[in-house]
Amino acid sequence: MTRLSEIQERERSALVDDLSALTPEQWRSPTLCGSWDVEDVVAHLGAASTLSMWGWVRSIVGARFDADVHNQRRLEEFRGATPAVTLERFAGTGPIGLPGKESPAGLGELIVHAEDIRRPMGLRREPDAEGLSAVARFFATKxxxxxxxxxxxxxxxxxxxxxxxxxxxxxxxxxxxxxxxxxxxxxxxxxxxxxxxxxxxxxxxxxxx
Incomplete structure (x- = not known):
């Protein structure tokens, strides 16, 4: 069985490849993630990749347990001066490690948000089958x-x-x-x-x- 952290690495690389071809206007395209545009979602994923469990606890407590406030603060902190800088930072991150690097939760976060970006833009990718099955089982039971x-x-x-x-x-x-x-x-x-x-x-x- 392939480690889920390795699958995350491949899925992130595939998303980076797709994002590298975007025009400046496309970075402002809507996504399936509420009011967030493409760069917002990428910054959110990047922020999630850099947070430790203790960092997440401090952030959510500081946001008074309001997940929307927590997420907005962290993505704004991660986002660069331009989409190109945001993408460069995202490309250099590691797997999302909450609650652990081999948990399906982090891979699910990446797969779902990648599709949040791709689907409205007409981009298609079939995620890693083994990883997607692990995420499906996790989502169905937790x-x-x-x-x-x-x-x-x-x-x-x-x-x-x-x-x-x-x-x-x-x-x-x-x-x-x-x-x-x-x-x-x-x-x-x-x-x-x-x-x-x-x-x-x-x-x-x-x-x-």
Whole structure:
């Protein structure tokens, strides 16, 4: 089994390659991540890659446990004077190590945010299959950075392109990457999914939003 930190390294390198071709205007493109543009998401990933557990605790406490305030402060701290500088800094980071470098949580953060950038821009990448499966299993069984387990509780997820099945109840089928993005709360992927559980998932996403 490949170490998840090594998969993170490859996925980050692939994202850096995609970002290197962007025009200045494209760096200001919207993403699936709320009001953040491409550079905001990259700075967020870079900041996450440089935070230790103790640094994260100090930051979230300093933000009075407001995750939005914490994330905005850290991305602004990481972002460079230009997108090129931000990209250079991001390219030089290591794996996201919260809660640990071999946890699927960090890889999930990278895969989801990379797709947050790529999907609106029409860029396509199939993430590492082994890593994506590990993230899917983690998201389906744990609420960590996102309330993924709670979002799909009582629903059965079935990947149409991988050996992944999880849960019981009304069924949702689709590509594994789309299931992972759905568990991360991205309603933009609902059109990729089908099954009698999709309306309920859509309702839950709307309520969470």
């Amino acid at each position: 609420d960590f950075a996102v309330n993924s387990r709670s979002l799909v509780k009582g629903l059965r997820l079935v990947a149409t392109d991988a050996d992944f099945r999880s849960g019981s109840g009304p069924e949702i089928e689709g590509p594994l990457l789309s299931l992972v993005m759905a568990m991360a709360g991205r309603s933009a992927v609902l059109g990729d999914l089908h099954g009698d559980g999709v309306p309920e998932l859509s309702r839950r996403m709307a309520g969470a939003g």
